[in-house]
Amino acid sequence: MNARHAEAAARFIQNKAQEEWHNETLFLVREKRDRQAASLPEWEQLRQLASQIKMHTITHLDNYLEQFADRAEANGAIVHWAKDAHEHNEIIYALLRERQVEKLVKSKSMLTEECRLNPYLISKGIEVVESDLGERILQLMNKPPSHIVMPAIHLKRQEVGKLFEEKLQTEKGNSDPAYLAHAARLHLRNEFLTAGAALTGANFGVAATGDVVVCTNEGNADMGASFPKLHIVSMGIEKVTPDYKTLSVFIRLLARSATGQPATAYTSHYRKPRKGCEMHIVLVDNGRSDIIGHADHIQTLKCIRCAACMNTCPVYRRSGGYSYTCFIPGPIGVNLGMLKSPGEYSGNVSACSLCYSCNNVCPAKIDLADQIYKWRQQLDSLGKADRTKKLLSGGLRYLFARPALYNTALRLAPIINKTPRFLIYNNLNAWGKGRELPVFAKESFAHMWKKGKIKQHP
Amino acid sequence: MAYSKFGLFVPCYVNALYPEAGVATWRLLEYLGAGAEYPAGQTCCGQPMANAGFEREAEPLLRQFDRLFALYDFIITPSASCAAFVKEHLDGMNGRLYEICEYLHDVAKVETLPGKFPHKVSIHNSCHGVRKLHLSSASEQMEPRYSKLKKLLSMVEGIEVAEPACVDECCGFGGMFSIEEPAVSVCMGQDKLKNHLATGAEYITGADSSCLMHLQGIARREKMPARFIHISQILAAGL
Numbered sequence: 211m212n213a214r215h216a217e218a219a220a221r222f223i224q225n226k227a228q229e230e231w232h233n234e235t236l237f238l239v240r241e242k243r244d245r246q247a248a249s250l251p252e253w254e255q256l257r258q259l260a261s262q263i264k265m266h267t268i269t270h271l272d273n274y275l276e277q278f279a280d281r282a283e284a285n286g287a288i289v290h291w292a293k294d295a296h297e298h299n300e301i302i303y304a305l306l307r308e309r310q311v312e313k314l315v316k317s318k319s320m321l322t323e324e325c326r327l328n329p330y331l332i333s334k335g336i337e338v339v340e341s342d343l344g345e346r347i348l349q350l351m352n353k354p355p356s357h358i359v360m361p362a363i364h365l366k367r368q369e370v371g372k373l374f375e376e377k378l379q380t381e382k383g384n385s386d387p388a389y390l391a392h393a394a395r396l397h398l399r400n401e402f403l404t405a406g407a408a409l410t411g412a413n414f415g416v417a418a419t420g421d422v423v424v425c426t427n428e429g430n431a432d433m434g435a436s437f438p439k440l441h442i443v444s445m446g447i448e449k450v451t452p453d454y455k456t457l458s459v460f461i462r463l464l465a466r467s468a469t470g471q472p473a474t475a476y477t478s479h480y481r482k483p484r485k486g487c488e489m490h491i492v493l494v495d496n497g498r499s500d501i502i503g504h505a506d507h508i509q510t511l512k513c514i515r516c517a518a519c520m521n522t523c524p525v526y527r528r529s530g531g532y533s534y535t536c537f538i539p540g541p542i543g544v545n546l547g548m549l550k551s552p553g554e555y556s557g558n559v560s561a562c563s564l565c566y567s568c569n570n571v572c573p574a575k576i577d578l579a580d581q582i583y584k585w586r587q588q589l590d591s592l593g594k595a596d597r598t599k600k601l602l603s604g605g606l607r608y609l610f611a612r613p614a615l616y617n618t619a620l621r622l623a624p625i626i627n628k629t630p631r632f633l634i635y636n637n638l639n640a641w642g643k644g645r646e647l648p649v650f651a652k653e654s655f656a657h658m659w660k661k662g663k664i665k666q667h668p
Numbered sequence: 669m670a671y672s673k674f675g676l677f678v679p680c681y682v683n684a685l686y687p688e689a690g691v692a693t694w695r696l697l698e699y700l701g702a703g704a705e706y707p708a709g710q711t712c713c714g715q716p717m718a719n720a721g722f723e724r725e726a727e728p729l730l731r732q733f734d735r736l737f738a739l740y741d742f743i744i745t746p747s748a749s750c751a752a753f754v755k756e757h758l759d760g761m762n763g764r765l766y767e768i769c770e771y772l773h774d775v776a777k778v779e780t781l782p783g784k785f786p787h788k789v790s791i792h793n794s795c796h797g798v799r800k801l802h803l804s805s806a807s808e809q810m811e812p813r814y815s816k817l818k819k820l821l822s823m824v825e826g827i828e829v830a831e832p833a834c835v836d837e838c839c840g841f842g843g844m845f846s847i848e849e850p851a852v853s854v855c856m857g858q859d860k861l862k863n864h865l866a867t868g869a870e871y872i873t874g875a876d877s878s879c880l881m882h883l884q885g886i887a888r889r890e891k892m893p894a895r896f897i898h899i900s901q902i903l904a905a906g907l
């Protein structure tokens with residue numbers, strides 16, 4: 211499937227009230243981010259440092275990964291290496307099966323989305339419970355996240371209220387956020403107590419100490435890691451960072467960039483299994499090491515998944531996460547999709563007006579817009595270029611490369627100003643959807659110049 | 669300083685749709701004593717094709733540009749995004765090719781302008797003007813706030829200068845983005861217009877006529893009371 215973002219976006223915008231609300235809500239997050247960033251005089255230096263640390267780490271990944279794995283094992287954790295999504299899923303299923311675990315409680319992890327872990331485990335008969343509130347809501351609706359930090363941001367509380375009435379037997383018509391959150395907490399508490407294993411993602415892995423660091427606002431990762439006997443960490447290999455000093459740079463950037471908080475409510479370090487329990491870390495490649503060799507796109511590996519690029523993206527805010535076909539939407543998602551499978555995800559490449567705002571907010575200084583520009587240059591050779599754009603680009607070049615022809619065409623152009631409306635504003639004319647055509651000047655600049663009308667000016 | 673030769677670059681759509689911006693730019697240079705020539709045969713720099721993913725269609729146009737302006741010490745243009753594109757794609761343009769406001773502010777360092785414009789205007793901070801040419805500070809970036817456009821406009825007598833909410837958010841033009849993603853593009857433009865009009869300004873002005881063209885198209889379709897003028901025309905008022 212290679213659905214076009216433009217079409218899905220148009221459908222999202224049809225519900226104008228929802229679009230406006232989505233746009234405004236996320237821009238508020240962007241503004242909170244701005245205020246937090248402005249409160250640190252060293253903000254731009256931190257971004258620069260973050261970028262350099264990530265580049266250094268990615269280009270010395272073998273060293274740091276080995277160090278991380280050695281330390282983690284010395285601490286008592288068990289480290290597994292998964293070359294792709296399938297291996298990741300198999301490793302986790304084997305861990306669960308060997309221990310006869312029937313229920314797995316999860317905290318937020320985009321990597322498990324990437325690997326499609328949930329459907330895999332469910333197909334094997336394991337019950338999977340998401341414990342992040344937003345993720346749980348979506349799981350009850352059987353929907354994927356539409357945002358990587360605020361997965362259910364597209365839903366209004368009334369929709370959540372309705373869902374909980376049905377699934378958690380809450381009061382009819384009560385969509386008070388505090389009430390709903392409390393209901394979810396009671397429901398989840400029971401899941402934590404009865405789950406045989408917990409899975410968390412990892413925001414960072416510290417090579418010097420073997421710590422797995424998870425940042426959450428709900429404390430659900432800690433609940434998971436504290437009850438069941440088995441704790442599984444699912445971690446992308448690019449998440450490793452050399453030491454605490456480098457970690458501190460990211461910690462200062464992450465929550466400020468993500469939600470405009472100075473820090474997440476919980477920054478948890480998991481170093482070793484609890485007494486009598488097990489901790490397993492699954493390190494996943496799934497295409498990441500290939501990206502290292504990709505000079506134009508290596509920078510995507512610097513991503514700390516803060517979603518600032520989504521919150522600022524004027525296209526994302528007005529089209530919603532589901533208008534993108536990649537499991538990660540927004541500017542970083544456009545790029546990650548193309549790295550994964552251009553054939554499948556090229557329909558997202560149009561979702562960018564090249565405003566470059568994402569480049570400026572990204573805490574790791576990823577050149578997101580430049581990369582989208584580069585992907586566009588490749589679409590034609592992939593046979594995925596938009597036909598209208600291709601025709602226009604070729605036609606315009608033909609005209610522009612022939613100044614005499616161009617000037618003649620321009621002299622005739624004012625005729626368009628007088629063309630009957632129905633000839634101009636039809637379905638073939640995408641410009642005419644919502645816009646009037648510009649009016650050609652009576653005389654072009656070139657013509658005026660040639661006639662000496664400009665220099666004549668007193 | 670030795671005598672410098674000034675070439676005026678009037679991008680394709682300015683030439684055809686907004687020649688008055690070219691004229692105003694020429695007059696501003698004339699006012700500064702920099703009589704500019706307009707090399708005949710210029711058309712388009714190739715930006716629309718390249719941003720759409722057809723750099724190879726842009727290449728002959730960039731070469732054409734390079735040839736036409738080879739003998740000029742300064743190349744001045746009333747379009748921020750074209751200036752940014754050519755600078756990024758042709759060698760030897762830094763310190764030579766300037767958007768007109770950039771030139772007035774950074775190189776000519778004008779302190780006064782002779783004209784009057786007794787109106788309230790809302791500045792359209794275009795993406796490439798802000799984030800590539802740095803005509804003003806970008807709202808995302810934590811740096812001291814500045815705006816070269818504001819500074820220049822405030823030299824004009826009688827003017828009142830405002831800026832919209834979401835001060836440098838994209839208007840949704842984006843070249844061929846506007847026809848490949850028409851729904852989002854128009855939606856962005858409507859929001860931008862609303863923010864501009866909420867300032868109570870009589871005119872919307874900026875360094876990129878392309879953004880203004882897109883906004884004007886929406887304003888006319890929706891019969892919104894918006895007027896548009898390229899910044900060079902305000903700065904050249906009275907010249």
Ligand code: SF4
Nearest residue numbers: 513514516517519572
């Ligand atoms: S690309 Fe940058 S801004 Fe976007 S999610 Fe990743 S780190 Fe955050």
